[in-house]
Amino acid sequence: xxxYRSLLNPRMANVVQDASFLRRAGAFLVDxxxxxxxxxxxxxxxxxxLATRAERVGFSALTYTGTELAAAVFLFLIIYLYFxxxxxxxGQTLGMMLMNTRVIGRNSIWSALARNSFLxxxxxxxxxxxxxxxxxxxxxxxxxxxxxxTRTIHQQTIxx
Amino acid sequence: MKKRxxxxxxxxxxxxxxxxxxxxxxxxxxxxVAALLTGGGETGGNTAIIKVTGIITGDSDSSFFSxxxxxxxxxxxxxxxxxxxxxxxxxxxxxxxxxxxxxxSDEIAQAVKAVRQQNKTVVAWIREExxxxxxxxxxSSDHIVANRMSITGSIGVISSYLQFDRFIExxxxxxxxxxxxxxxxxxDPFVNLTxxxxxxxxxxxxxxxxxxxxxxxxxxxxxxxxxxxxxxxQFFLGxxxxxxxxxxxxxxxxxxxxxxxxxxxxxETVEYTPEKSFLDRLLGIIGQQRAPSVSDFARQQAVDGxxxxxxxxxx
Numbered sequence: 112x113x114x115y116r117s118l119l120n121p122r123m124a125n126v127v128q129d130a131s132f133l134r135r136a137g138a139f140l141v142d143x144x145x146x147x148x149x150x151x152x153x154x155x156x157x158x159x160x161l162a163t164r165a166e167r168v169g170f171s172a173l174t175y176t177g178t179e180l181a182a183a184v185f186l187f188l189i190i191y192l193y194f195x196x197x198x199x200x201x202g203q204t205l206g207m208m209l210m211n212t213r214v215i216g217r218n219s220i221w222s223a224l225a226r227n228s229f230l231x232x233x234x235x236x237x238x239x240x241x242x243x244x245x246x247x248x249x250x251x252x253x254x255x256x257x258x259x260x261t262r263t264i265h266q267q268t269i270x271x
Numbered sequence: 272m273k274k275r276x277x278x279x280x281x282x283x284x285x286x287x288x289x290x291x292x293x294x295x296x297x298x299x300x301x302x303x304v305a306a307l308l309t310g311g312g313e314t315g316g317n318t319a320i321i322k323v324t325g326i327i328t329g330d331s332d333s334s335f336f337s338x339x340x341x342x343x344x345x346x347x348x349x350x351x352x353x354x355x356x357x358x359x360x361x362x363x364x365x366x367x368x369x370x371x372x373x374x375x376s377d378e379i380a381q382a383v384k385a386v387r388q389q390n391k392t393v394v395a396w397i398r399e400e401x402x403x404x405x406x407x408x409x410x411s412s413d414h415i416v417a418n419r420m421s422i423t424g425s426i427g428v429i430s431s432y433l434q435f436d437r438f439i440e441x442x443x444x445x446x447x448x449x450x451x452x453x454x455x456x457x458x459d460p461f462v463n464l465t466x467x468x469x470x471x472x473x474x475x476x477x478x479x480x481x482x483x484x485x486x487x488x489x490x491x492x493x494x495x496x497x498x499x500x501x502x503x504x505q506f507f508l509g510x511x512x513x514x515x516x517x518x519x520x521x522x523x524x525x526x527x528x529x530x531x532x533x534x535x536x537x538x539e540t541v542e543y544t545p546e547k548s549f550l551d552r553l554l555g556i557i558g559q560q561r562a563p564s565v566s567d568f569a570r571q572q573a574v575d576g577x578x579x580x581x582x583x584x585x586x
Contacts, residue, residue, distance in 0.1 A: 150297045153305035178308050185304045196293045
C-alpha cells in the first residue's frame with residue numbers, strides 16, 4: 112500500500128553539483144555571442160579598421176592608434192561589467208540561465224569582480240585564460256572561484 | 272525557495288527586468304563611449320575614405336523622410352579635416368552619385384584641389400555612378416578609377432519644372448501675378464514660359480555648361496574642344512569613359528589603393544564620416560534604407576526659395 116501511494120505521489124529531489132566544463136563553456140559562448148550582437152555593436156566601426164589593417168600587415172606588425180586602444184579597453188570593460196552585474200544581481204548570466212547553471216556562495220560585488228577578473232586583458236589576469244579552463248576541466252572549480260568563495264553549480268530536479 | 276546568502280531566488284519577472292536593465296545600461300554606455308571615441312569618425316590610418324553618395328546638395332537634409340544625400344558642406348568639412356590631419360597622406364573619394372547641384376559640385380571639387388595642393392594624393396573611385404556633378408568632383412582628383420560598367424560622364428546641365436498655368440485655367444482659377452521686373456518670376460509654375468525667358472534661361476544653362484566643360488578640360492589635361500565633343504550630356508560606361516580619356520583606370524578599391532602605392536603611400540584606410548548627433552545617427556540608419564526619389568530633386572529645386580528660377584542641376 113505504501114509503495115502504491117509513492118507511485119501516485121512521486122517524491123522529487125533537487126540534485127546540485129558543480130557545473131561541468133561543457134555546460135559552462137556553452138553558457139560562456141552564449142553570453143559572448145549575445146554581447147557580440149548587442150552590447151559591442153557600437154565599437155564595430157572602430158575595430159573594423161583595425162581588423163582590416165591586421166589582415167593586410169599581420170598582427171605582429173600592427174600598430175594601434177590611441178582611439179583603437181581605448182575602444183578595445185572599453186570593449187573588455189563592458190564585457191567584464193556584463194558578467195559582474197548579472198552574477199551579482201541575479202546570480203547567473205543569460206547564458207547560465209539557458210544552460211541551467213548558477214553561482215552560489217559569497218554574494219558581494221567584490222567576489223563577482225574577482226571571479227570574473229580573468230576577462231581583464233592585462234597581466235596577471237591573462238594567466239587565468241589557461242589556468243581557469245584547466246582547473247574547471249579537472250576539478251570542476253576554477254582558481255578564481257576558490258579565491259572568491261563561490262561555485263558554479265548545475266541544479267536539476269529528479270524523481271526518487 | 273532556494274537562497275543565496277539569505278536572499279530569496281529572484282522571480283522570473285525580476286530576472287527579466289534586471290536583465291533588460293543591464294543590457295540597456297551597457298548598450299547605452301557602449302554607444303556613448305564609441306560616439307565619444309569616434310568623434311568625427313576618424314580612427315587612425317593614413318588614407319581617408321570620404322563618401323560622395325546620393326544626390327549632391329549644398330546642405331545636409333537628413334531628416335527621417337528624406338533619403339541620404341551628399342551634402343557639399345559635410346564633404347568639404349571632411350576634406351578639410353583630411354587636409355589638416357598630418358597623419359593623412361591620401362584621400363579616396365568613394366563616389367556613387369548621379370550628380371546634383373552645380374554649385375555644390377564645384378564646392379567639393381575646389382576642396383579636393385585644396386587637398387591636392389598640400390601634396391596629398393586624391394583618388395576618385397567611381398562605383399555604380401559618378402555622373403555629371405559627381406564626375407566634375409571626380410575629375411578634380413589625381414586619378415580616376417571606375418568599374419567597367421559604371422555610369423559616368425554625362426557632362427551637361429539640366430533644369431526643369433512643372434508648369435500649371437493651363438491646368439489652373441481649366442479649373443477657372445486665376446493666378447494674380449504682381450511682379451516688378453519682367454524676368455522675376457521666371458520658372459514660376461503658374462506662369463507660361465515665354466520664348467524670350469526660355470532663351471534667357473537657356474543662355475544661363477549654356478554658361479554653366481561651359482564652366483563644366485572648361486573645368487573638366489583643365490582637371491583632365493584635355494583640350495576644351497575634345498571635352499566639348501564628349502559633353503553632349505551622354506553618359507559613358509566605365510570602359511567607354513576609359514577609351515575617351517575621362518577615367519584613368521578600370522577597377523575598384525584595390526586598384527585605387529594600388530595607385531596610391533605607386534605614389535609612395537602604403538594605404539591604411541580610415542573612413543571619414545560626418546559628425547552626427549545620436550538622433551541623427553538613429554535617423555540615418557533608417558534613412559539609408561531609402562533610395563533617393565523624385566521628391567528629392569523637387570526639394571532641391573525648392574531650396575532656392577527666394578527666386579522662382581529652377582536651380583541648374585548637373586545630373
